[in-house]
Amino acid sequence: MSSENLPQSPERPSARKPRVAVVFGGRSSEHGISVVTAGAVLRSIDRTKYDVLPIGITQDGRWALTADEPERMAITDRRTPTVAELADSVSGSVALSFDPSDREVVYAEPGSVPKALGEVDVVFPVLHGPYGEDGTLQGLLDLAGVPYVGSGVLSSAVGQDKEYMKRVFVSFGLPVGPYAVIRPREWEQDPAAARKRIADFAGEHGWPLFVKPARGGSSMGISKVDSFEGLDEAIEEARRHDPKILVESLLTGREIECGVLEFEDGPRASVPAWIPPVSDHSFYDFEAKYIDSASGVVPAPITEAETAEVQRLAVAAFEAAACEGLVRADFFLTDEGEFVINEINTMPGFTPISMYPRMWEESGVPYAELVDRLLQAAMRRSTGLR
Structure with missing residues (x-):
């Protein structure tokens, strides 16, 4: 995003509207759904009541300004959009101040003087999954002293x-229903013991089982397993999203x-x-x-x-x-x-x-x-x- 197209600081504090930073995208496998969610939120925020600053987090974790164009943030041809597609340039980055008395947002490009974009009054973090919904972003915002929509660090992590x-x-x-957990070290060091424990769980509760990432969402990485033969494949699919695995019985x-x-x-x-x-x-x-x-x-x-x-x-x-x-x-x-x-x-x-x-x-x-x-x-x- 070129410097001449940067959002301008709102009017003087005594007159300005509350400023909302809508933060979306992120490093999780739910990146695309987060972008779609952000588009719906951006369409619905009352612009007569709030100023809005869209901030997208790319899949490699960089914070970038994006154009305020919610019509581009929709599922098209069965694929979800990405932050990189929405940002005019991802060479620059945005950052919050970590002085709780200063809620300034700063934009910086390599080789250029950082530019202040004004203060943010509240963040609407519409990230899903790890590195956003799990308390990590919430902790960062607490350090920065910026209010945000949703639960705090502990509740988000839980x-x-x-x-x-x-x-x-x-x-x-x-x-709650019957469940078992396969922790990363257990699967990596003694997969035979993990398989036996799941087989014993299935013997008690029956097939099919549902194998899922313990810290995932949007039903990504979940497999329905009808027999022991499909267990390893289901575990590896879940581990593509999270090294800790949850196994649940059918209800x-x-x-x-x-x-x-x-x-x-x-x-x-x-x-x-x-x-x-x-x-x-x-x-x-x-x-x-x-x-x-x-x-x-x-x-x-x-x-x-x-x-x-x-x-x-x-x-x-x-x-x-x-x-x-x-x-x-x-x-x-x-x-x-x-x-x-x-x-x-x-x-x-x-x-x-x-x-x-x-x-x-x-x-x-x-x-x-x-x-x-x-x-x-x-x-x-x-x-x-x-």
Whole structure:
């Protein structure tokens, strides 16, 4: 991005609107979905109320200014966009000040004098997966003293690591399904012992099993395994996304999701959604979610009592992990009529077809208001320890 096209500093502090930095992209395998999410957020921020600064993180971790062109940030021909495609140049970089009394954003190009772009009042980090949703970016923003949308360091880390998420839920009395964990050292040093442990797990709980990255999202790297013969291939596929692997047993029933949003008086739950079985897909994987646009049913066709129970559990999960801002909680409603929590997402998909905004739309909070509420909640909170 040439210096003459750089965003200008807002007007003097007494008159200026709050400035929002929408940070997206990142180093995880969910880079493209993060860009799509950012496009939807940029389209919906009220420009009469906020100034906006789009900041993309490239797949190799550089922070770059991008053009404010959300129409380019969409899935096209079954592929997701990248930050590198959106930045006029990735030779320059942007950085936050790490003086908490100074929220200045600075742009620098090799061989040029750094240029101040003005202060940022709040960050909307729409990154998914490691290096963004897992507490790493949240810690950086806490050091910089900049408020941000969503959960803090600990809650983000717990929400990203499915093993420790489940451990937290169990400690708070929330129902979780059977699972096992293969840690990196175990697979690297004694894969035979790991295979035997998973075989014993399958012997107790039955096939099929679901093998997934412990710290991944958007259903990337997940395999449904019907027998022991497919286990190694599934583990290696999951390890392409994360060296720690989670293995879960099949729970028969319906997939139910519920959104949680922080209001002035505390968190509230949305109407739930039902994710019906997807034709041509063995489960609700990445292709079904984002490429083929498989659609959930909102509100879920469940009873009033079941709706009240899943809403109660969703808020309980939000509180158990000490979350802030927003969460999408995913459940199974088993054939026995019991809810089992599968996971939470502290920065759920925010694309136009994503379930979280759809559930809140049905609950009376349209997309633009949802974005505004999240920004206002972030600016109400202080930075630092949470």
